[in-house]
Amino acid sequence: MLLIPPFALLDRWLARSAADSAVLLNFHYDDVLEVLSRLLLGVAVDETWYRAEYPAVLEFVALSPDETVSSHFRRHGYFEGRKPFADRWLGRRAPPPFAALKVKMRLSIKRGHLDVRIERDAFMEFVGQILGAMSVDEAWYRSTYTDSAQSIDSGNFASAAEHFANRGYFDGLLPFDIDVDEDWYATRYSDVRDAMAAGLATSAKDHFIRIGYRQGCRPIPPP
Numbered sequence: 001m002l003l004i005p006p007f008a009l010l011d012r013w014l015a016r017s018a019a020d021s022a023v024l025l026n027f028h029y030d031d032v033l034e035v036l037s038r039l040l041l042g043v044a045v046d047e048t049w050y051r052a053e054y055p056a057v058l059e060f061v062a063l064s065p066d067e068t069v070s071s072h073f074r075r076h077g078y079f080e081g082r083k084p085f086a087d088r089w090l091g092r093r094a095p096p097p098f099a100a101l102k103v104k105m106r107l108s109i110k111r112g113h114l115d116v117r118i119e120r121d122a123f124m125e126f127v128g129q130i131l132g133a134m135s136v137d138e139a140w141y142r143s144t145y146t147d148s149a150q151s152i153d154s155g156n157f158a159s160a161a162e163h164f165a166n167r168g169y170f171d172g173l174l175p176f177d178i179d180v181d182e183d184w185y186a187t188r189y190s191d192v193r194d195a196m197a198a199g200l201a202t203s204a205k206d207h208f209i210r211i212g213y214r215q216g217c218r219p220i221p222p223p
Helices: 007-014 031-042 049-054 056-063 069-075 098-102 121-132 138-144 146-153 160-171 182-188 191-195 204-215
Strands: 024-028 106-110 114-118
Touching: 007 031, 007 049, 007 121, 007 160, 007 204, 024 031, 024 121, 031 114, 031 121, 031 204, 049 056, 049 069, 098 121, 114 121, 121 160, 138 146, 138 160, 146 160, 182 191, 182 204, 191 204
Parallel strands: none
Antiparallel strands: 024 114, 106 114
């Protein structure tokens, strides 16, 4: 799985998209697809099953050097009603179908763009369902975020996955470990060494996990 955008970035996008009141959101349809496709980076794809279930995808991927089976699902297949894996694959929960969100959208054409209006609560409920379909490394999550582990052990949440979907993501937590280019990261973000000197982080990677991710920092150089 790949890095999903932190909630801080999503929240800023939602704030810019607020319509007449905080109750409604107003944005371009293509922007909705882009945001959801980035959230879907945290959803596993069974590539073997996907190829067999949707053989037409193979031709598309063969003709598109920048595409993989997984990226096809996240950029195209999901919005066409395709699933990432078979029912009950490895006990995973599938993301909600895009059609369930689309029926709640009010669509209109403005200045050549397809515009969307939707209630913020409805959109965020849908986001929460996608978060609930993400893979969460239970052992890593609990050992990395000890306060969250205590909340889980206290019975407030049934698992790390449930904590992440309902609380952790919105607090800037990661669902699983991420590789960090330590040298590049420490050079790219000047406050890393200051944070380490102040005892706020023990390494560049620790800074990313506890501070940088929620601020929108990259763990590795851009491609």
